[in-house]
Amino acid sequence: MERRQFLSLLAGTASLTLWPGVALTKAHQTQAPRLVVVVLRGALDGLSAIPPYGDSQFSSRRGSLDLGPPSRREDSPLQLDDTFALHPSLAFCHSLYRDKEFAAVHACALPYHGRSHFDAQDCLENGTDSPTGLDTGWLNRAVAALEDSRGLAISSSVPLIARGEAPFMTWSPTPGKSSPEELASLLADAYQADPMLSDAYEKALNAQQIAPNEGKNINQLPVVMEAAGRFLSRQDGPNIAMVQDNGWDTHANQNAVLKNKLRQLDNGIKAVKKSLGASWKHTAIIVTTEFGRTVAINGTQGTDHGTGSAVMLAGGAINGGKMHGKWPGLAALQDDRDLLPANDLRGVFKGVLAQHLKLDRKTLDNGVFPGSGKVAPMPELIHS
Amino acid sequence: MSRQLDLALIAANRFGLGARPGELKDIAHAPRDWVLAQLETPPLPSDALAALPSSLDYQKQMVEWREQVKSAGDSNDMADQPLKFGERFRDNMLAEINLRATLQCDTQNPVAERLVMFWSNHFALSNEKRPLQLMAGTLEREVLREGMLADFGSLLIAAEQHPAMLLYLDNQQSTGPDSPVAMRRARQKAGGRKNDINENLAREILELHTLSSDGGYDQDDIIALAQGITGWRPWIAARKGTPMGTHGSRFAIGYHEPGARQFLGEHFAQKGVAQGEAMLARLAKDPNTGRFISEKLCRHFVSDTPPAELVHTLSRIYQKSDGDLKAVYQALFKSDLAWQTDTRKFRRPDEYLIAIHRGLDTRPIAKQTGRWRREMHLMGQDAFRPGSPAGWPDTASQWIGADAIWKRLFIAQRYSSRLPRERDAMELARDTLGPSLGDATAVAISEASNRRQATALVLASPEFQWR
Numbered sequence: 001m002e003r004r005q006f007l008s009l010l011a012g013t014a015s016l017t018l019w020p021g022v023a024l025t026k027a028h029q030t031q032a033p034r035l036v037v038v039v040l041r042g043a044l045d046g047l048s049a050i051p052p053y054g055d056s057q058f059s060s061r062r063g064s065l066d067l068g069p070p071s072r073r074e075d076s077p078l079q080l081d082d083t084f085a086l087h088p089s090l091a092f093c094h095s096l097y098r099d100k101e102f103a104a105v106h107a108c109a110l111p112y113h114g115r116s117h118f119d120a121q122d123c124l125e126n127g128t129d130s131p132t133g134l135d136t137g138w139l140n141r142a143v144a145a146l147e148d149s150r151g152l153a154i155s156s157s158v159p160l161i162a163r164g165e166a167p168f169m170t171w172s173p174t175p176g177k178s179s180p181e182e183l184a185s186l187l188a189d190a191y192q193a194d195p196m197l198s199d200a201y202e203k204a205l206n207a208q209q210i211a212p213n214e215g216k217n218i219n220q221l222p223v224v225m226e227a228a229g230r231f232l233s234r235q236d237g238p239n240i241a242m243v244q245d246n247g248w249d250t251h252a253n254q255n256a257v258l259k260n261k262l263r264q265l266d267n268g269i270k271a272v273k274k275s276l277g278a279s280w281k282h283t284a285i286i287v288t289t290e291f292g293r294t295v296a297i298n299g300t301q302g303t304d305h306g307t308g309s310a311v312m313l314a315g316g317a318i319n320g321g322k323m324h325g326k327w328p329g330l331a332a333l334q335d336d337r338d339l340l341p342a343n344d345l346r347g348v349f350k351g352v353l354a355q356h357l358k359l360d361r362k363t364l365d366n367g368v369f370p371g372s373g374k375v376a377p378m379p380e381l382i383h384s
Numbered sequence: 385m386s387r388q389l390d391l392a393l394i395a396a397n398r399f400g401l402g403a404r405p406g407e408l409k410d411i412a413h414a415p416r417d418w419v420l421a422q423l424e425t426p427p428l429p430s431d432a433l434a435a436l437p438s439s440l441d442y443q444k445q446m447v448e449w450r451e452q453v454k455s456a457g458d459s460n461d462m463a464d465q466p467l468k469f470g471e472r473f474r475d476n477m478l479a480e481i482n483l484r485a486t487l488q489c490d491t492q493n494p495v496a497e498r499l500v501m502f503w504s505n506h507f508a509l510s511n512e513k514r515p516l517q518l519m520a521g522t523l524e525r526e527v528l529r530e531g532m533l534a535d536f537g538s539l540l541i542a543a544e545q546h547p548a549m550l551l552y553l554d555n556q557q558s559t560g561p562d563s564p565v566a567m568r569r570a571r572q573k574a575g576g577r578k579n580d581i582n583e584n585l586a587r588e589i590l591e592l593h594t595l596s597s598d599g600g601y602d603q604d605d606i607i608a609l610a611q612g613i614t615g616w617r618p619w620i621a622a623r624k625g626t627p628m629g630t631h632g633s634r635f636a637i638g639y640h641e642p643g644a645r646q647f648l649g650e651h652f653a654q655k656g657v658a659q660g661e662a663m664l665a666r667l668a669k670d671p672n673t674g675r676f677i678s679e680k681l682c683r684h685f686v687s688d689t690p691p692a693e694l695v696h697t698l699s700r701i702y703q704k705s706d707g708d709l710k711a712v713y714q715a716l717f718k719s720d721l722a723w724q725t726d727t728r729k730f731r732r733p734d735e736y737l738i739a740i741h742r743g744l745d746t747r748p749i750a751k752q753t754g755r756w757r758r759e760m761h762l763m764g765q766d767a768f769r770p771g772s773p774a775g776w777p778d779t780a781s782q783w784i785g786a787d788a789i790w791k792r793l794f795i796a797q798r799y800s801s802r803l804p805r806e807r808d809a810m811e812l813a814r815d816t817l818g819p820s821l822g823d824a825t826a827v828a829i830s831e832a833s834n835r836r837q838a839t840a841l842v843l844a845s846p847e848f849q850w851r
Contacts, residue, residue: 118512118771135774156787157764160771170787175762180793183840186832189824191789194846196730196780201846203786204793299457 033317033356034232034283035240036272037139038225039161040265041121042249044289045303046310047339048258049090050104054083057330063297065254080104084323089262092270096314100321105348105378107308107328109291109341115305117249120290125161127346127369134370140164141368142353143240149357152231152238154224162242169238171207171227173218181208210234221245221268229275232283243268248289252300269314281316284356284382288345294337295330308339311348317356319383324348344375351378386819390725391415393818397851398729399685399717400494402739405807408818419717422495423533423710432483437476439522439547440632443620445473446515473518478753480521481767485748485756488734489741499713501734502684503528506677507543507593508775509552511768515620519548520768526631536677536707537668541661544589545629547618553585553773556621560614560641581641586610588773589667599672601648608647613660615640628657674702680778681716687727688779694721728850730780733763735851736792740843743816744802763791796844800836809838817847 045065052058053069067088070079077085078094084106086094096102111129112120122131127138137160143149144166151168153159162168174180184205191201211227221243228241245265250257265287273280292309308328313320325348328340346369353359353368354377365373392411396403399419411418437445452466466472491497504524511520523546531539543549550556558581559566566579586609591597615636617625625634635657644653647663648670654662667673678698682690697719698712705711716722731739737759741747748756760767764787770776777783803812809829813821825845832838842848 122772155764156762156791157783158785170764170785172787172791174790174794176794178797180790180797180840180844183793183797183837183844184790186828186837186841187793187825187844187846190822190828190846193822193824196784197789197846197849200784200786200789204790207786208790 031282032239034276034279034315035352035356036225036228036232036283036285036315037161037240037242038221038265038268038285038287039121039124039159039242039244040248040287040289041244041246042117042289043120043291043293043305044248044309045250045254045258045293046106046108046289046308047293047295048254049087049262049312050080050106050310051077051085051087052083052106052327052330053077053085054081055327055330061295061330064301065297065303067255081323083327087258087262089259090266092266093312093314096269097321100383101314101316101318103313103318103320103322103324103381105311105313105325105343106323107326107339107342108288108311108345108348109308109343110345113307113341115291117290117305122160124288124290124345125159127349128371135160136164137161138349138368139240139242140166140168142357142359143168145359145363145367146357149240150238152228152241154228154241154243159242159244169203169207171211171231173211173223173227175218179208179212184208207231210237221264222271225268226271226275229272229277229279233276233279250293250302251298251304252302254297254302283315284317284352285312285314286349286352287312287314288348292339295333295339296337306338307334308341311345313352313381317382319380324381325378343378344372346372347375347378348381350375351381353377355380355382355384388412388415389819391723392418393820394723394725395419396494397739397816399498401488401491401498401735402494402742402851403816403818404742405745405811405815408815415723416717419495420714422493423713423717425493425496430487433487433525436479436483436521436525438631439519439526440619442476442518442522443515443547443618443632446518447620449473469514469517475753476518478757480518481757482748482750482753484521484524485734485738486750488738489747494742495717498685499532500524500529502681503532503539505770505775505778506680507549508770508773509548509768510770510772512771513552515551515618516548516768519551522546522631523548533710535668535705536673536702536709537665539709540589540593540668541664542629543593544585544613544664545616545633546631547620547633550585550616550618550633551620553588554582555585555613556617558582558585558610558614559639560611562643563614563639563641565638581607581610581614583607583610586613589664592773592775594667594673594676595670596672596676599670599676604646605648608645608652609660609663611641611645612647612652612663616657616660626657668707671699671703674707675699678702678712681712682722683778684729685716686722686724686729688729688781691721694719697721730783731849731851732776732783733760733765733788734767736763736849737795739816739848739851740795740799743812743843744799745804746802759795763795764788792849793844796848797840799843800840803835803839809835809842812839813842813845816842817845820847820850822847 059066067077070077070085075088079085093102110123112123119131125137126134128134139161140163143151151162153162153168153170155170156172158168192198210230224243228243231237232241276283288311289309293303293306298304325343328342334340350364389412392408392415395411395415395418396407449472456465509520511517527542527546531542559579561580569579583606586606590601595601617634617636619632619634622634622636625636628635652659652662679695682695698715701715702712757767829838829841832841
């Protein structure tokens with residue numbers, strides 16, 4: 001790129017390309033499928049996000065964590081069906097459910113059944129049954145297996161799930177009001193002359209055009225999900241994005257913490273729908289976490305590390321308005337304490353990758369989730 | 385003189401931690417001697433680091449805190465609740481980060497200090513687990529700073545016996561299935577506790593600390609080593625054991641798997657702690673270990689794709705000297721292959737931040753206690769959290785990315801006000817980049833609209849991202 005072009009880029013007058021030199025193909029037209037994976041780190045309590053209020057054991061097992069059945073009260077859970085409701089903070093997701101653009105799978109778990117956050121997160125990201133199974137991520141391997149597919153990690157360094165051979169660009173919000181844009185423009189010639197840095201430099205400039213400094217609440221989900229939607233809505237941009245959020249490890253005062261965190265998630269999904277624009281129709285969002293939490297409340301009004309948790313699915317491509325997968329009930333518990341793992345988390349991911357991105361079974365079983373041949377892709381997650 | 389300046393730049397930036405004002409000219413008189421001299425004056429713990437609690441102190445404080453939490457659990461009065469772990473130990477965690485950073489910015493022995501950082505990344509700890517949040521910095525302070533000039537065998541044993549390493553790789557969870565403790569539990573039919581070895585530490589010793597993944601060992605060797613080091617415990621998990629090493633770890637024979645075993649085709653009949661130590665000594669002597677260490681050193685100090693001839697030379701010295709690390713470093717810095725002007729290394733975020741401070745002749749501001757941690761996080765390298773025992777990656781492709789570049793521009797802008805009044809930006813450029821300053825950057829600096837912008841241009845330039 002010429003310096004002149006850099007400068008007009010900075011002035012916002014040039015056409016942007018995030019991957020210069022790559023021809024725009026079918027994969028990047030507006031109607032091509034988009035995927036967003038949201039990783040909630042710390043272990044989301046699925047029984048709070050999607051309370052099975054209709055399960056006869058639920059109320060007695062949950063104590064003060066039970067927000068009651070759906071009712072006309074403003075802060076009561078929002079009904080999904082005869083068994084399940086949504087946390088009252090997930091009002092936008094509830095409206096999507098009515099529009100058949102939101103679904104969930106309860107009682108999901110990884111083959112890893114330990115209780116270490118970081119070992120479980122490694123498994124969630126590397127797609128194997130061991131934290132040291134692979135040092136690349138399943139999302140990267142999915143991108144690699146697709147033609148003309150490109151990834152984005154909303155992160156300053158590439159997280160494990162996005163590590164590997166396939167191209168993944170990084171972007172994350174920069175704090176403060178003083179953007180280094182002018183500084184960047186003055187170094188255009190210098191960076192262009194450095195063969196190792198010119199590409200990253202150019203992508204950084206382009207990314208700023210798409211998602212400039214916001215300056216406040218920079219790490220909150222609504223901000224980063226809105227930005228992810230902006231990148232994905234572009235025809236020359238990435239078609240697969242990864243977003244992450246911390247702070248879901250609710251050992252204490254869970255009701256208060258989740259009220260706030262789930263509202264942020266709800267606003268995040270609202271924000272990404274808006275910034276995706278016409279691409280929303282072709283988007284699948286997977287909201288997932290490393291494991292669930294204990295069914296019973298602990299001594300500090302929270303819950304401890306458990307097993308089964310819920311996955312939320314949103315987007316125009318989702319076969320929504322229903323719950324998918326099996327529900328094990330709360331009569332029997334894993335180790336007498338946790339929600340039983342009725343659905344293999346990899347089956348949910350494989351279902352979305354198969355039906356939405358058209359990855360074949362062999363690739364999913366051997367390449368994306370090696371050794372998962374016995375885990376079938378969950379059917380009918382994407383509407384046909 | 386220009387050749388000497390090239391060499392001085394390599395000495396100060398690639399081997400050291402970033403040139404300080406006027407330093408290149410001084411080093412240029414005898415670059416090699418400047419580097420080699422630093423191996424004779426080891427970077428002993430500075431007074432500031434010595435003031436930090438020891439790993440044993442930290443373990444005792446954690447026990448005390450745990451007991452407070454336990455007794456408060458019986459009380460419903462909120463006023464009785466002790467601080468949360470993160471609040472209770474916040475000042476300690478920040479002090480570990482900030483004092484280390486200050487030392488790195490200030491040191492007169494930057495080559496030796498880089499060697500310390502190299503070994504810290506070789507024996508990498510990561511602070512996700514609670515005890516490591518406090519103790520991740522202690523291995524470097526207590527063992528590596530001095531040990532990195534000894535022989536590798538001694539360094540290896542000291543590192544693996546250190547409580548932070550034992551806790552990080554779960555050796556306190558390892559119990560020999562035929563150990564006295566396991567037998568007693570079986571008699572009492574005590575359920576719940578696992579009476580088996582935990583292979584974590586043994587696996588990483590073989591793969592990451594010594595032989596490396598293609599170093600010719602198998603699963604049986606992992607098990608043998610794991611059994612050999614059963615009973616190696618941090619004080620917090622075996623207070624009554626026999627003292628082991630010099631940092632409060634214990635050998636608890638009750639957890640040790642008795643018996644002789646085969647390891648790497650050899651017979652190990654030693655009893656007690658001596659068996660594991662003999663196995664580690666055997667690993668330190670292995671040519672695969674020498675080759676692995678040599679290759680990592682060359683990758684770190686010379687190039688992402690290190691010259692095979694140099695790796696071979698270092699491996700030979702390692703073998704001949706029984707793993708004398710000082711002899712290996714001397715061979716490295718004496719070889720012309722290490723002083724190549726046509727290779728370069730991309731600065732990691734911490735190296736970038738340190739080089740900025742050294743170039744500006746400034747140090748982290750003591751009262752901004754969270755700043756270093758925040759800026760490292762912003763650039764994608766959380767302090768003391770490489771995320772895995774493999775440590776931080778050491779090749780450019782792992783660090784270069786769109787967001788990484790943008791964040792560095794942001795950081796450069798932030799530090800642009802810290803240039804002392806008596807210096808100008810072109811001087812800063814010559815002092816820190818020397819002959820590597822390119823035409824495009826020089827033009828940009830000369831055309832800058834003010835002094836602050838010119839300073840930012842130096843720190844944000846592509847040249848400044850490399851060493």
